[in-house]
Amino acid sequence: MTESNVPDNRPDNVPDETPELVAEGQEQIGTREGMFGVRGTGDTSGFGGLVRPVLFPAPAKAPYGGWYDEVAGALEAAEPSVVIDRGEITFHVRREDLVTVARILRDKLSFEFCSGVNGVHYPEDAGKELHAVYHLLSMTHNRRIRLETSAPDADPHLPSLVSVYPTLDWHERETYDMFGLVFDGHPALTRILMPDDWPGHPQRKDYPLGGIPVEYKGASIPPPDTRRSYS
Amino acid sequence: MTTTNDYGFDTSEGRVFTVSGQDWDQLTDQLGEAADERIVVNMGPQHPSTHGVLRLILELEGETVTEARAGIGYLHTGIEKNMEYRSWVQGVTFCTRMDYLAPLHNEATYSLGVERLLGIEDDVPEKAQVMRVLLMELNRISSHLVAIATGGMEIGALTVMTIGFRERELVLDLFELITGLRMNHAFIRPGGVAQDLPPGALEEIRGFVELMKKRLPEYADLCNANPIFRARLENVGVLDLEGCVALGLTGPVLRSTGYPWDLRKTQPYCGYEDYEFDVQTWDTADAYGRFRIRLGEMWESLRIVEQAADRLAKLEGAPIMVADKKIAWPSQLAIGSDGMGNSLDHIRHIMGESMEALIHHFKLVTEGFRVPAGQAYVPIEGPRGELGAHIVSDGGTRPYRVHFRDPSFTNLQATSVMSEGGMVADVIVAIASIDPVMGGVDR
Structure with missing residues (x-):
């Protein structure tokens, strides 16, 4: 715990040392502070000083069982990190390996169908803030996997998979539009949902929701992103 | 600099004409000696989904389409972003508004995803699952009715439109009875459904099924062997299995190639494995096949609705929400x-x-409630194809990120490949056979 991310409004009764909460292997993608969205002197609950890590399911260790091993074996060269959670398997790969991995999945393992790509922005996950998540389906074997890769905010480039899955044409445009992820090699990477001259990428976490307060019976209701939140 | 004459006007991008129908001869007169040049046309609105929200850009040579592009985004409302600022339950009220012809499917895929993240998939009571199936199949009927009705209207078969909306109204009446609303129900929620069936609902549903059995044959009588209808639809908007899979097309378009891929059968959810129904396929891969599949699927949906109603009759008073008081x-x-x-x-x-x-x-x-951190994707078979929600939770009381894989969005990509090389008039049929709903495309 560094000095910078300790909230300045810590009540006196909070212990100085925060115990290590991250178990081995678990991936911390952020930190949650406080509880009722109240900061400073307004915090009478004492929960304002609460600091908790946001943990994602830990990677699994081989063997994974069943057909999971077959897929993992074929992707061995890319050294994917495999997460099995809630009955779904996720392969995290480096972005350099993305096209190779997708080709192996499509041609060797019959994942002929791609449901699309979705971006997720983790601003606190240093060095891999922008994730791209692909859902692949093998109609032949009736299997689903998730392929995940990431890019840092400073260099938001990923290789395009349109050459492997043509369906990703619009999906990659949407992800670019919403997150600013640049898919190198896409045939025409332009905005798709927002106007062409729109500034910013709306689904990023640093992009505000916007809105104006609404008057109702004399009271003013703040816009959703400035209301009290129960993080 | 623009100079206007009686009809067209010059711009930096070339001559621009506004054609509103019945005046094609004026256009050709005005084009005069330049008539052999390509014409780029912004076509529409034609399909009810396209009024101001779908832009079709066609490059024509005579009446042949050489290039077709779809411009979307005009109905983008930021639903996914908004969901990140509401609780998990409130999320349902947002996603139901996306594909407004299949609101209950949107709610179902979102709820199933949240339930997987919560780890309560097996705790959802039987009655809730049966009610979901019942509502989703009714919704499939109403959605297919609109698809057939609007598709018929576009090619001039106005009777198909009027009777299609007449029957859809009956489904909406059932929705109003059961959920309280004709659309935007927010009825299927994480953990179950919002309310129990109201008294008399089962009788109404049975009456509806009986009535539909009399009325569905009307569509077959009007269209199936109608030479004009067939001439407009057959061999139009052809896309084979390889093209469908490469472009990610699902639903009736995929099944019109003869491939029986239906998530209700292949990856059952909500207990679909307990119902008897057949997957509808056709082997022509064209707009006519997709019409016949939709017609056939309505019959299958009626079968499922009947079975669901029988099961609900035995489940009177059973719970419709998970027992966990921290979620319900x-x-x-x-x-x-x-x-x-x-x-x-x-x-x-x-x-x-x-x-x-x-x-x-x-x-x-x-x-x-809080949802443990992780991600889930539970796709379902919507009326238009694979509808799924990729849901990411960071362990908070709000979704961290929800992304809907809407079949309309993906299927609309096939506009180009289905229309290029064909006639202008066939573009309309091809798009109608995709059945895009712009609320779902743009979200």
């Missing part, structure tokens, strides 16, 4: 002298009997 909505609605609100029993309990119940109600309604 604390109150039930009831109609009082001053309109609908929380049931009097519940108000008596929280206001007069139990302080803890009041706190619990307040916390669950304002703060909502």
Whole structure:
């Protein structure tokens, strides 16, 4: 715990040392502070000083069982990190390996169908803030996997998979539009949902929701992103 | 600099004409000696989905389409972003508004995803699952009716449109009876459904099924062998299996290639494995095949609705929400002298009997429940194809990120490949056979 991310409004009764909460292997993608969205002197609950890590399911260790091993074996060269959670398997790969991995999945393992790509922005996950998540389906074997890769905010480039899955044409445009992820090699990477001259990428976490307060019976209701939140 | 004459005007991008119908001869007169040049046309609005929200850009040579592009985004409302600022339960009220012809499917895929993240998939009561199936199949019928109705209207078969909307109205009446609303229901929620079936609902449903059995043959009589209808639809908008899979097309378009891929059969959810129904396929891969598949699927949906109604008759009084009080909505609605609100029993309990119940109600309604960190994707077979929600939770009371894989969005990509090289008039048929709903495309 560094000095910078300790909230300045810590009540006196909070212990100085925060115990290590991250178990081995678990991936911390952020930190949650406080509880009722109240900061400073307004915090009478004492929960304002609460600091908790946001943990994602830990990677699994081989063997994974069943057909999971077959897929993992074929992707061995890319050294994917495999997460099995809630009955779904996720392969995290480096972005350099993305096209190779997708080709192996499509041609060797019959994942002929791609449901699309979705971006997720983790601003606190240093060095891999922008994730791209692909859902692949093998109609032949009736299997689903998730392929995940990431890019840092400073260099938001990923290789395009349109050459492997043509369906990703619009999906990659949407992800670019919403997150600013640049898919190198896409045939025409332009905005798709927002106007062409729109500034910013709306689904990023640093992009505000916007809105104006609404008057109702004399009271003013703040816009959703400035209301009290129960993080 | 623009110079206008009686019809067209010059711009830096070339000559621009506004053609509104019945005046094609004026256009050709005006084009004069330049008539052999390519013409780029912004076509529409034609399909009811396209009024101002789908832009079709066609490059024509005569009446042949050489290039077709679809411009979308005009109906983007930021639903996914908004969901990140509401509780998990409130998310349902947003996603139901996306594909407005299949609101219950949107709710279902979102709820199934949240349930997987919560780890309560097996705890959802049987009655809730049966009610979901019932509502989704009714919704499939109403959605397919609109697809057939609007598709018919576009090619001039106005009777198909009027009878299609007549029957759809019956489904919406059922929705109103069961959920309280004709659309935007927010009825299927994480953990179950919002309300129990109202008294008399099963009789209404059975009556509807009987009526539909009389009326569905009308569509077959009007269209199936109608030479004009067939001439407009057959061999139009052809896309084979390879093209469908490469472009990610699902639903009736994929099944019109003869491939029986239906998630209700291949990856059952909500207990679809317990119902008897057949996957509808056709082997022509064209607009006519997709029409016949939709017609056939309505019959299959009626079969499922009947089976669901029979099961619901045996489940009277069974729970419709998970038993976990930390997830289930604390109150039930009831109609009082001053309109609908929380049931009097519940108000008596929280206001007069139990302080803890009041706190619990307040916390669950304002703060909502927490969902353990992770991600889930539980796709379902929507009327238009694979509809799924990729849901990411960071362990908070709000979704961290929800992304809907809407079949309309993906399927609309096939506009180009289905229309290029064909006639202008066939573009309309091809798009109608995709059945895009722009609310789902743009979200």
